[in-house]
Amino acid sequence: MSQTRKKTSSEGETKPQTSSVNKFLRGSKAESRKENNDLKTTDSQPSNWIQKTAPSETAKPLSSEMELRSSMEKYEQFLQKLGKKAVNKCLDLNNCGLTTADMKEMVALLPFLPDLEELDISWNDFVGGTLHSITQQMHLVSKLKILRLGSCRLTTDDVQALGEALEMIPELEELNLSWNSKVGGNLPLILQKFQKGSKIQMLKLVDCTLTSEDGTFLGQLLPMLQSLEVLDLSINRDIGGSLNSIAQGLKSTSNLKVLKLHSCGLSQKSVKILDAAFRYLAELRKLDLSCNKDLGGGFEDSSAQLVMLKHLQVLDLHQCSLTADDVMSLTFALLAWKGAWKQESPSSMLGRWLVCAQVIPLLSNLQELDLSANKKMGNSSENLLSRLRFLPALKSLVINNCALESETFTALAETSVHLSALEVFNLSWNKCVGGNLKLLLETLKLSMSLRVLRLSSCSLVTEDVVLLASVIQTGHLAKLRKLDLSYNDSICDAGWTMFCQNVRFLKELIELDISLRPSNFRDCGQWFRHLLCAVIKLPQITEIGMKRWILPASQEEELECFDQDKKRSIHFDHGGFQ
Template sequence: MVKSAENDHGENRKQQEDDVILENTPINFTMSQTRKNNSSEGETKPQTSFVNKFLRGSKAESREEKNDLQTTDSQAGDWIQKAATSDAAKPLSSETELRSSVEENEQFLQKLGEKAVDKCLDLNNCGLTTADLKEMVTLLPFLLDLEELDISWNDFVGGTLHSITQQMHLVSKLKILRLGSCRLTTDDVRALGEALEMIPELEELNLSWNSKVGGNLPLILQKLQKGSKIQILELVDCALTSEDGAFLGQVLPVLQSLEVLDLSMNRDIGGSLNSIAQGLKSTSNLKVLKLHSCGLSQTSVKILDAAFRYLSELRKLDLSCNKDLGGGFEDSLAQVVMLKHLEVLDLHQCSLTADDVMSLTQVIPLLSNLQELDLSANKNMGSSSENLLSRLRFLPALKSLVINNCALESETFTALASVIQTGHLAKLRKLDLSYNDSICDAGWTMLCQKVQFLNELIELDVSLRPSNFRGCGRWFRHLLCAVTKLPQITEIGMKRWILPASQEEELEWFGQDRKRSIRFDHGGFQEADFPLSY
């Protein structure tokens, strides 16, 4: 499993005390691992294999027996045809042996359940054993049209990947291969590199959270040829070395179709950013670039800025949790204006200085397609962000604004409330102002009076820090009034704001005889769900 990142990775997150936030292991979606034993006419169905338990979309456990048998029989015929074709190419000694092989395949395939498909095999986070992997390998020869294979988050894959890669020539149509957090060994990495030649249609490769990829990246990517169809390359937390970064920079020009590059949580590649940036100049189709927590420095901004002019199709840029970036944005963003299609900009926890904010104030208004902006956990922004927030009026498409834990002042809220009232943020759906405890009641009042103009707002968070508790002022009544005029709002975060008895009664009255549900989250003090109409 992924180890938690160091404390400085998530200061802007809201789970830990004293602003020290730990990044948690990514959410894993565990597929159904049981199937009910249904019976038809007194007969019990044979025990299903692991494939039936985990195949994507399998709903066998809730289907009736009749539908299950009809679908299985229908699909089994097609699969048996493939099995016969595959086995016919082998030197079997007799027709009897061929028939026996087909019958065995039929029995195995009938255990797949009604949703068995031949293009997608998703065994993500299924707790596969070595025996399960062997069974999966026997299945591959009958999945000649397989396009997606996901065996991520299965520890026992490590050390056994060669048994799978040896069959890659049979699934040459494979487009997606996900091996995240599989405890791959160096031998696995080498075997994978050799197998990539056999799957020329590959479009997505995910090797995230495999530390042995670090120092061995050339073994994987050296076989890639010009004209590679890879569109998505994810190498999150792979312990990549500076040498790996330099090699990647040399490979990038080969990846002409690359659209997503995620190198997050590889702290040592900051030293090879020159090589990576040089390679990025050849990836004109790139739409997503993630360099979260990559050990970037002040000079990194200038290096990346030189590459931005070649990345006109970029939609998402994540430079978050690079604390040494602070001060690097000063007069270093001349080419950001080339990112005309940029929709997401994440600069949270980058130690932005007042001069950085001034530079961003000049640049951000030129990104008219920006939909998500995250500047949270930059405590030195303070009052210097007043002009920046006033420039948000030039971002008509903005849907998410996250500026929590930024030591904002009341003057900043005033600037944000001019912008809101004039209707320039009409598309905003998420507004996170939490952990800005220095705002006085007058500032909250002014903001709450203007919130009613955010017609598409769904989520509002004004929570306090875990170490702070305050009583709600008169602004709470203005908030309730504004909420009645917001047709989309469903979530209001108010953790650690203490409601006196009179305001609790007011909130309870407010929720009576209402039709739409809005959740006021008070954390440990109160969690009230009330239906609301407007």
């Protein structure tokens, strides 16, 4: 604990110094825990903590404030040993390498933390098999609102004990059991105590080996969780078979803001099933259907209800094997056209409509769009990409590894000029960018908000990087924090020299990656000296990726001299010394 502080009341009187116990209660505020930043907790500060924590029938009576202070000192010592600091109403032991002895010590301290609202013991292997020792004390921390047990190697006995204990913490708002395989097949044992009126707002069950039966149970449970705002079922590949039940339950979760079904074994049919539920999810902000490779083709006739998600801010469809018809259907989902329509060829969605009309954005609140790793859309996304200009709130556009062709890249370049709010632009692994970066010249000049630019493995040539250097030199891209130019091995030393001479103008840059491909090793040229000189003038940079660039002895000495400056902590990830 820090030294006690004096606090002046509104009448100007000074309150006496508080005890270490009260200071614990008045500690620094915990960081926001919600993805949507909509949930808030009130920080209560009782004036008489001893009276408030009168002993229950099972708790030991506290004889004096001295005993309390002694207990809190033990609490501080326990946290200090684990490299943690006391945070108001929060016990965060995430990834602390807890031993069995640590677990016993923590359990012994719980009776002295009756106002605890957040307990996080995730990523501690020794929790598995010992959770019952904690759940037996749950009645002493009945005000708990957040419980995180991710990757704790929970056993079947653990999850059963947890299910019985959840009834003792009626204020629970967040439960995270991710990366515990024994949750799969036992979900009813854990959540059976959840009743209608439950206050749970966030439920995370990532990679829990959930079965189809678990999915069916969850679908039946969802109508009872009226306060649910975040549901993450990602990396549970067997729940696709119970999606009918889950989608039916989703119709009753009108407050849901985040739905993640990443890598859940979804199929073409799944799109139609979810489409029927979307009309009931008017408050949805984030939808993640990524890494469902059998989803391709499902959007062709089943994206009508996607337009009902008026508040949608994040749409993630990366690695979904999207087809050309999927892309066209999504184009209509993102944007509508008011005017004349002409049917041409019923055999293909691509040739189905001739649009001669005014564009109307439907998902006008969309801020993040990820279509990466959908290679089939490379030659068919021109229509979609050219109309992204009508999404004024778009901040992140990720279309890496989409096999873009010259026409689609040209359409993208023309529309990107209109994306004034863009902060993240990822074009990596699209070879057509190489030699054509000049098409993005106006975008790079006008992008006042750009924070992340990724052009990895784009077959960039020397002229491209010289162009980029000139844009940087003239004061553009001043807000850039991450720049990835890796795996572009065709750039000559003269190009790297020009770039390194001007990178010093990126005053907010944190990460720079100019690594070579795994199959290629090259000696650093004289440009490395320019890079070191530039880095000195970059106050925030911490990471420079230079994998497979080999430093000769002379440059090794320069780097060692640079490293002796203890005022900076910069990691040079290079290929080694020659």
